[in-house]
Amino acid sequence: MLIDLVSMVAIGAATIFFVAGSAGMLRFPDVFMRLHAMTKADNLGLGLLIVGLALQASSFWVIAKLVLIWLLVLVSSTSASHLVARDALARGLRPWRNP
Amino acid sequence: MSEHEGRPVDVWWGSLVRSLPRLMVFALLWMILTGAQASSWRIGVPIVLVATAWSLSLVAPGTRLSPRGIARFVPFFLARSVVGSIDVARRALLPSMPIAPAMVRYRPRLAPSSAPAIFFINAISLLPGTLCASLEAANLHIHVVDDEAGVFEGLAELEEHVAAMFGVEISAREELGGPE
Structure with a gap:
């Protein structure tokens, strides 16, 4: 019962971070800020989602697989954001500054 | 490469022992992917x-x-990625959207393009308010959400943690970098 509750809270919190990541994607002024929103908010969102799902998992191996998925997404999102940012800089895009 | 001396058997045995950790990691990955079913070991x-x-x-x-x-x-x-995510989420959701982005440069102390340096660069993007944009020989160009102080402290601390994890020595904090 308690486990179900913790699980629900974790997954609920996860959706808030996914919503925040998407809000940043739409509201932030340039590509660099949007990358911040995607890499950070979504990583914690996915982490919480995985905590919520792991609590419902039937075996250790399912939990290990969920953690493995989280690690792979961490690695790919940080590499991808680095590549996008590097390319944007190479094309001469200047970061947005506060007016 | 360092074992030019020694009998061939010793060299062979040494490389076998050194490849064991990796063998164990791949075996563990296989068990995770297959749910440790005994019949899956045939493949x-x-x-x-x-x-x-x-x-x-x-x-x-x-x-x-x-x-x-x-x-x-x-x-x-x-802990740091939780802080970083909450920080970015807060800035994205607040109606006033408080951001003050800037580019800074950071002079890493880890040896360029070594495994720890690459790990460090990737970890930067997951930390609060920093995103590694490009790397040159001596400087990392880092985009920060808010150009408040504390960015360099955080980077230096992360770098020290990475160095400790890979067991490499780095110099003490000196001039860490500055605004672009």
Whole structure:
């Protein structure tokens, strides 16, 4: 019962971070800020989602697989954001500054 | 490469022992992917062996991680990424959207393009308010959400954690970098 509750809270919190990541994607002024929103908010969102799902998992191996998925997404999102940012800089895009 | 002396058998045995950690990691990955079903090893054993051989030919064994360094890095990293995510989420959702982005440069102390340096660069993007944009020989160009102080402290601390985890020595904090 308690486990179900913790699980629900974790997954609920996860959706808030996914919503925040998407809000940043739409509201932030340039590509660099949007990358911040995607890499950070979504990583914690996915982490919480995985905590919520792991609590419902039937075996250790399912939990290990969920953690493995989280690690792979961490690695790919940080590499991808680095590549996008590097390319944007190479094309001469200047970061947005506060007016 | 350092074992030109010694009998061929010793050399062979030495490289076998040094490839064991990697073999264990791939075996563990296979168990995770298959849910540790005994019947899966008929395919798993050859695949794990091929993956180990392939991995050894791509990256020679040699990098040793310090268990104590890992034990310190993981909680540090988790705590900092929670802080970073809450910070960015807050800025994205608040109606006033408080951001003051800037580019800064940071002079890393880890040896350029070594495994720890690459790990450090990737970890930067997961930390609060920093995103590694490009790297040159001596400087990292880092985009920050808010150009408040504390960015360099955080980067230096992360770099020290990474160095401890890979068991490499880095110099003391001196001039860490500055605005672009």
